[in-house]
């Protein structure tokens with residue numbers, strides 16, 4: 511039985527062999543210590559993007575969520591961007607040097623990719639280590655809001671206000687590409703690239719929903735709990 515496409519996409523983050531059927535690969539998931547239910551819930555989010563339900567994630571630990579976010583960042587940087595780049599390379603081979611699509615795709619590289627990398631870096635450098643610290647604090651029952659973090663002036667609340675996710679920019683790129691009809695010889699790479707961009711857009715959208723509606727609210731609640739403990 512072939513497994514749904516989204517399952518492959520999710521599984522790649524957890525480095526399970528791609529040919530394994532996740533619906534039956536219970537032992538493999540246990541080996542890497544991932545809750546199979548978590549994969550099911552993710553799958554549902556991927557399939558029903560418009561009905562994203564943060565409550566479905568309540569039963570999973572904040573560590574599980576943080577781990578998913580980190581793995582997804584790694585997956586985007588080491589896999590998704592490269593796949594898309596390869597497709598663009600194949601597509602461009604068949605266009606002559608003045609084709610307007612070339613400059614569209616060129617801008618995609620210089621702008622979109624740069625922005626995404628910066629976006630991820632900011633989360634990896636500021637947000638996730640701060641949440642790690644909160645979790646450690648909770649675990650060790652120490653007080654979290656020490657001078658180190660206060661001096662850095664990091665605040666989860668200001669992160670939320672400035673968090674702009676990037677799938678819309680990607681969708682602009684895709685819509686621009688759609689305006690150019692490919693030569694007959696180029697139809698397949700053209701279609702592959704558009705599909706890859708579309709899949710990546712959805713992935714980024716789920717990622718942003720999890721960050722905004724699961725990760726950050728959970729981290730804020732923990733921050734509050736620890737702050738109360740401090741002032742008590």
Ligand SMILES: [Fe+2]
Nearest residue numbers: 630633717721
């Ligand atoms: Fe992120």
Ligand SMILES: [Fe+2]
Nearest residue numbers: 633675718721
């Ligand atoms: Fe983000």
